[in-house]
Amino acid sequence: MAARTSAPSARIPAGLAGLEPHFNAVRAASVALVRPLEIEDYVVQSMPDVSPAKWHLAHTSWFFEQFLLRPKLPGYTPFHQRFEYLFNSYYEAVGPRHARPERGLLTRPTVAEVMRYREHVDEHMVRLLHALDAREELLPLVELGLNHEQQHQELMLTDIKHVLSVNPLEPAYRADLLQSAPGTDRTVTPGWHKLESGLREIGAAGDGFCFDNETPRHRVWVDAFEVAARPVSNAEYREFVEAGGYGQPAHWLSDGWAAVCEHGWTRPLYWDESLEFEFTLGGRRPIHPQAPVCHISFYEADAFARWAGARLPTESEWELAAAGLPLAGNFVDSGRLHPAPPGKTGPGQFFGDVWEWTASAYAPYPGFHAAAGAIGEYNGKFMCNQLVLRGGSCATLADHMRATYRNFFYPQSRWQFMGLRLARDGSR
């Protein structure tokens, strides 16, 4: 998610009239997210995957400056000559860029300067939007920039969580986050939903914004299968841990076992040794037994499923199971910023709470074609070595989510809000 953009395939629902308020609202949301931070918190890169909050704030502005203001707003003067270099994420066509692992070495520009940069970009973007009636062709790029910014809002939260977590002082991002009371019973066996075999369709149908990796909608043959009625819970995952799951190579993929040994994994990221407490955006808190397990890699999800006598669903299975369900769930809008137990969210908990690892490698859909130019240059460039996750998390915006949305990460990644749901073959 750190490095995706894509050509929009759909129109802006609200039309031109709603665009400026929408633009201002999305941009303001980024600034609202960082308000609880100290200046020092904006600077650090706690591992190569993480970007400093300051960088996110600048890079999302760079996107508008690079792809809209520079080429499209007559007479536009860039805010700073070197920012084109400093805040390019991976667009090779745009030119050289500052090395990713060195984002945490930059003390300048200061946070205050980055905020001025944002204001400069916002002012000029509003000017450009006012002139848009004459150039409706820019709308898709604006919409893309806003979706891009929403993705970075989620990354800002997960990155800040990681930065704070490596500090022995265990500082909270916000101490006032809503918590769910722990339940009394530890494990409730979930039911299973069965779907019949058949020739189906998945992918975006073209009636709203989507990223290009969700297209084209296409036919797939799916054998009968079953999916669990909710994600795997902390209590269930703890059983796996306590049963010695991290010490039994038989449960693991070969590369997964190598990762366990290399990193010394013995439990989910952010759990402490007692298996009773975890680090959250609200600081150190008791682990809620019924809430979905979170911050596990694909390897751990896959090993748990094998141990449980099940498997992960493919992304086709997931999408077919979730299709038609309401997009309700524990999103960032709930103010929890942490997965919650069932009952707080929509049916089946398909949306929100945790991104669910699927068994599917991230690959182009049949007939996929990248857009032209710098925006489209890299549409498919991440389609290797990563796995698809579905459904959004407690750090995702509700109106950013849809059933066809494809997120993707490397199998060893753990710092996003990642969990799993079990599946099994239907012919039982």
Place this chain on the structure above:
Amino acid sequence: MAARTSAPSARIPAGLAGLEPHFNAVRAASVALVRPLEIEDYVVQSMPDVSPAKWHLAHTSWFFEQFLLRPKLPGYTPFHQRFEYLFNSYYEAVGPRHARPERGLLTRPTVAEVMRYREHVDEHMVRLLHALDAREELLPLVELGLNHEQQHQELMLTDIKHVLSVNPLEPAYRADLLQSAPGTDRTVTPGWHKLESGLREIGAAGDGFCFDNETPRHRVWVDAFEVAARPVSNAEYREFVEAGGYGQPAHWLSDGWAAVCEHGWTRPLYWDESLEFEFTLGGRRPIHPQAPVCHISFYEADAFARWAGARLPTESEWELAAAGLPLAGNFVDSGRLHPAPPGKTGPGQFFGDVWEWTASAYAPYPGFHAAAGAIGEYNGKFMCNQLVLRGGSCATLADHMRATYRNFFYPQSRWQFMGLRLARDGSR
């Protein structure tokens, strides 16, 4: 391929009568392969992926000792107590094993001792086979062991090639290998074969030996597509190199570009700077323009295809295109041990010459289930982070190949005989 085994799903065609000669023939073929080597050549591990020839000879014997002689031959005494540890490849259930990157540190057992080990195992295996009528249930394991040994025969050749290649003296494995005369024209545009969309089936049908990863045969929906009439040639690939293909990030997957930069790739493995000569099992030789390009990673295959305005076929597409073609081709049996230009082989050159990278991540087929026990423990354990290759190479035995055969390697691997064939969407 280095670390696979699987439960056989099919019967031995020739039945019990043919088994002993077949066993002896396969075992003798391994020994025949190493005959051109000097003792020193058996010892070295030139990179972690490579195993010393000595190790291959011992490990393939270990397989029979471990899974057949120890459990099934009453009164069997293992040849050496520590060989169980030394020559286990990756079977975690069998117990601890010698670390893979340290295989090249073992000067003992000597080659002569390993040969005695082979003889010891062979003698006792023949004894076991004679008693087999009473226990036909062992046949699948024997057959699996022989297919396993054939896989290692191919690896021995590619590993020896790599070992010799890192020597500035550029020694040949065999100086007398048959060569194809270079043609005069450099490039002939291949034709395209078109296949219509439809609901099809792929996977092993159960009428002969196969590995479990080829099962179950299952339905897939395939959109219309076209595949090239032959693999990409050296001449064509050289155009990509000379056009600056290794310097243009736009052609590459993100991880591919990172690999190019990390390893400093500028051409296929074994080509020299002039782009005119390559290291082969016959020593340094001119590159044949019409022969299939070889020793390229998935990243290079993918980048070439994108540069050429095409793409790699999925493994479904490949299997459907190859289904029904005769299994003729330039296999190890031809004595070339190098890819040859079209005309030497079967129609379309689908089989032999080079393994063809597909666009498909190596994953379980729908409904796949692993066998029980140590043999089956790891059936699916490599189903992550690797890509499927199809068709066999000039180092594969002809009778080891079939259209449903799934080979797999990491996307950065180059030391096998690996090439590519172009494909494109059918709706043109």
Place this chain on the structure above:
Amino acid sequence: MAARTSAPSARIPAGLAGLEPHFNAVRAASVALVRPLEIEDYVVQSMPDVSPAKWHLAHTSWFFEQFLLRPKLPGYTPFHQRFEYLFNSYYEAVGPRHARPERGLLTRPTVAEVMRYREHVDEHMVRLLHALDAREELLPLVELGLNHEQQHQELMLTDIKHVLSVNPLEPAYRADLLQSAPGTDRTVTPGWHKLESGLREIGAAGDGFCFDNETPRHRVWVDAFEVAARPVSNAEYREFVEAGGYGQPAHWLSDGWAAVCEHGWTRPLYWDESLEFEFTLGGRRPIHPQAPVCHISFYEADAFARWAGARLPTESEWELAAAGLPLAGNFVDSGRLHPAPPGKTGPGQFFGDVWEWTASAYAPYPGFHAAAGAIGEYNGKFMCNQLVLRGGSCATLADHMRATYRNFFYPQSRWQFMGLRLARDGSR
């Protein structure tokens, strides 16, 4: 220098009356040094050798809290329970500590909190000093703490310089630093001072504060030798660069040549490719030809000397040559924060400007004995693999320097203000 402490061997000159003002002055000097920084500048660790400014400010306070307030001030309450762990540098006897390369991961405590920590420590230290007449035995520890803080003041400057230097924006620490006008002639051959052979003495004589590594004063036999009348200049070093010095292994120690190849060194740290400009604490500025060359490793100093037909002096030779000279020089007190050409400083430029690499490995003097307890536990623990430097630099306090002072760094270090002076055998 990053990690030394030692037991004082001498009395405080000014006595008890002068102690409190002296304490306050040294502590205030640290705070004055960071005044030009932005908050973001305090946080970053640009390489493992560098510590964030915030850490220096806290660690120097931790020293007083750990070794004086906790054990000696009745009823003292530590400012924060975890600071004992966070700001311990390397005192194993004190307990576990936060890993050095992770100092740049800490966003908290904030700079403001660190400043409050300093104030808390200062207040209680003053209270302790008032009671000191009853416990004069604490004076050596106080004096040691203040010398320790002065060492960290120099490190703060060199660390900040490195942090700012890795930023493509090339920000200045202070844009208003005094500069020396470049001279017109590039090279003036320095004279040589000759010293006769004989049995001499080096080491601290016991008439003022010194670190324990300067003791005991002891006899050494020294053969006749000559030392240059000033350090090697930028113009002279540039000749070495332009003569291809970095490409000729014959000039280099074996480990030095390995370092050149590994790091790709082609010129001093902070010089740009043109050899005309360098990064300074005042930002990017022209290189002054007559000023001493700076920011070179021991390997570079040694290679230059060999190229020039000379050698580095031993630390005995250096100390004998400098003995008796006034302690005048371009120290931090001058406000330049950069080496200056001759004429601005004392005779021979032995003191200030640049630390001068010697040929001597850092080792205990004959008869050296470490003090008891945590302070003394590590007196000799750095006496391996490092080389001695002498004379102080433009970042050293004038009253912190003396002829017997032994600084030490690894031979590959370059980020301190390090240069060299030539020597040669006397029997010419």
Place this chain on the structure above:
Amino acid sequence: MAARTSAPSARIPAGLAGLEPHFNAVRAASVALVRPLEIEDYVVQSMPDVSPAKWHLAHTSWFFEQFLLRPKLPGYTPFHQRFEYLFNSYYEAVGPRHARPERGLLTRPTVAEVMRYREHVDEHMVRLLHALDAREELLPLVELGLNHEQQHQELMLTDIKHVLSVNPLEPAYRADLLQSAPGTDRTVTPGWHKLESGLREIGAAGDGFCFDNETPRHRVWVDAFEVAARPVSNAEYREFVEAGGYGQPAHWLSDGWAAVCEHGWTRPLYWDESLEFEFTLGGRRPIHPQAPVCHISFYEADAFARWAGARLPTESEWELAAAGLPLAGNFVDSGRLHPAPPGKTGPGQFFGDVWEWTASAYAPYPGFHAAAGAIGEYNGKFMCNQLVLRGGSCATLADHMRATYRNFFYPQSRWQFMGLRLARDGSR
């Protein structure tokens, strides 16, 4: 020792008449050393410091070909054009060379070819020696080449020991080595020899062959000191291990403690966990309590000495203590190839058994000057980051040793026969 050569400073004692037999004897000794090996044993490089036996045999021949036959024997044809490149160790002036860590990748030339190379060189060297009366100036180079070969004979033994040691089969180099019967008492406190302070001389006096690093003989002031009457024994070192010495940072130099943590050291190299057995050139054998401890790094020697309330001697102290003692000891000539308890050797066990770590960094003696040309180019190039060891070991030839001999290794090295002797200040 792996990479030293130096210009001889002295004449060949026996004169021209004795040269050819001496040449033949030294060359034959190398071949005799490898006779117990299997072909496979010649090939492997078990760590970067180790060279394959095959390489040693070729490199020592390369030395004569490179520095004598090529430049001095009219009409000489090199044995193989690429051997100049393959078997250069580190002589930068001679040209590029095969990378050291890749010596174990070369399966060719075979051992048989290397032996033919040796014979080729020997034949031509004898021809050159016959013509030597006309060119006596070559004698120093011949003598240097023979001393160089003797150094490599010791390295061959220690390298082979390491190669065999990494094999879980624990093969012996020779199973018939003489062993010393273990004594009954574990610890006998050694006496101390006292030397008075004074102005002394160390270094080679010019009355026989020496390496240039032993020159010039020069004056040193030495304070009164004491040295132990024998090296530290296995029983004494075991006490340190059992007292938790490897777990107490207070005993260790800072870099030493880092090495302990990085490598997980808990005992000398080749000891097993029981502290009762060790791997030797004769295979696995009981540790002899009274024999000198062996295969410890400088860091371990230094830590033991500190724990024991003593210190290592400087190289001056060692040389002065050993001066005048007979050169008797347990050298390679004894056929033990392992350190022996006192009583088997000369007084004080200064010579043979184990090289003794000193406290002295390897550095040029005052007035040292390198010879001209390729031979002398690198005389001083290793004089950084290494420590001096004295006295020779059970793998050194008796007639290769002298009191002024300076061996040197990095402080973390353990694979040579390395031990220690305690010293302490004399003013007790």
